[in-house]
Amino acid sequence: MRIEPGYVEIVASVLKEVGKDPAAFPLPPTGAVSEDEFRIMSENLVALADDRSIALRLGASMHLGTHGLLGHAILSSRSLRQAAGLLIQYSPLQGTKGRIHLAFTPDHAVLTFEPPFAVRGAPHFLVELFFAGVLAALRQLIGPLPDECRLELAYAPEMPEEVYRRFLGVEVSFGHSVNRFIGPNSRIDQPLSAAAIPVAEMYRLQCERLLREMNAAGGMSGNVRRMILGARGHLPALGEASRHLNMSERTLRRRLAAEGTSYRGIVDDVRNHLARGYLGETPLCVADVASLLGFDDVANFRRAFKKWNGCTPQEFRLRSGAHIGTRQAPEREPRRGEQSRTQLHMPPHHKTFV
Structure with a gap:
């Protein structure tokens, strides 16, 4: 339980x-x-x-x-x-x-x-x-x-x-x-x-995958992964995460280190896991994927994705052969102050303490 x-x-x-x-x-x-x-x-x-x-x-x-x-x-x-x-x-x-x-x-x-x-x-x-x-x-x-x-x-x-x-x-x-x-x-x-939200099915599948993985793995790193995914783009800082998990920052760092990982490493791993899924299985443009993962600047997302995977998001999508030709508008970076299309149509965000 x-x-x-x-x-x-x-x-x-x-x-x-x-x-x-x-x-x-x-x-x-x-x-x-x-x-x-x-x-x-x-x-x-x-x-x-x-x-x-x-x-x-x-x-x-x-x-x-x-x-x-x-x-x-x-x-x-x-x-x-x-x-x-x-x-x-x-x-x-x-x-x-x-x-x-x-x-x-x-x-x-x-x-x-x-x-x-x-x-x-x-x-x-x-x-x-x-x-x-x-x-x-x-x-x-x-x-x-x-x-x-x-x-x-x-x-x-x-x-x-x-x-x-x-x-x-x-x-x-x-x-x-x-x-x-x-x-x-x-x-x-x-x-x-x-059912009317394009990204909802993908999000449900990602939740199910992590539920299965964490049921098998457990541990503090599993608890942290749940919290990060549940945040839906708002990635809590280490201090906020430790308070949600009812422990000090020092204790959280120590317990994650004992499992061979770190808070920053888990954040990047979950973001990359979701990014690969969105790019490989949905028609979302790169700017929308960046927004879903909490990146304020799509250029920062591109740099992070290349660091994680050795290729750009566009190159990854081409290699996976996913949803070529399905986008309804040319891919572009949102203008300053403009919300991406996906932000405007995400499932209702209820307050969570995961």
Whole structure:
């Protein structure tokens, strides 16, 4: 399981809501944690909050940017079906014994969740956190939910039912055989807003690639890569990065050095990884690619790309044979003060702490 920096901010905010001091809840540095560590953290949070609605509050407070790289991949999805596939594959709440499953009837889409473990003091903590987070994400993707949406829970209510409805925003019933959300399947393949954005599919693929790589590799360098990609062009300085990762600059440098790398090296590596993908798989002009990667001057991007790869962006594109003749306008550097075309049509940028 993985603790994103955005989760830490939301936990602190919700603890304040229920009248508790966030400083009384010790959090590990953000990044990968074992399932046992996550369970203990959840139990400590439940004990400190002493409020049965804590999981509902946490889930309802989340936005997709909170989930780091996974959230950005979902924001760049073409349809709810694609977004659900990402959730099923990469949700941090699935664990080793949990299960997320999406099924269809002729009229409905059914999302089922079996938690990987029960939290002492709040056995349904993960179920309520999961569905409150899913419903918050759905509203961010499609707006108000259809009236026929409902949630069926496999336990008796532990609070007044109005509390569940207030935080979940849909009809809730109890005592069922499984925990599941049911909604109409008529919108499952309808295009989301990102479907109309030329670069969104490329961005989603890049997020998925890094998710797969980091699931396999882990380590502090993986955490830093997630943060840089999630920044979408705003590349945080070392000090900002260390604060997001809940450690000092010195500690971050030391931990990266122990893995044989550096913050600057990771920034360049991620930028180059994205640049090669944009140039090789999209019709974006070089100026647009430079803008997406946070370069204020396209000439600086060209110099950096040649240093990384031994050739210019144009030479790389010619060698790869990508999208020749597909551009709608001649490639040129933007005039001073002019935004590139791509900046004006990027997916919505939600605040993230990845």
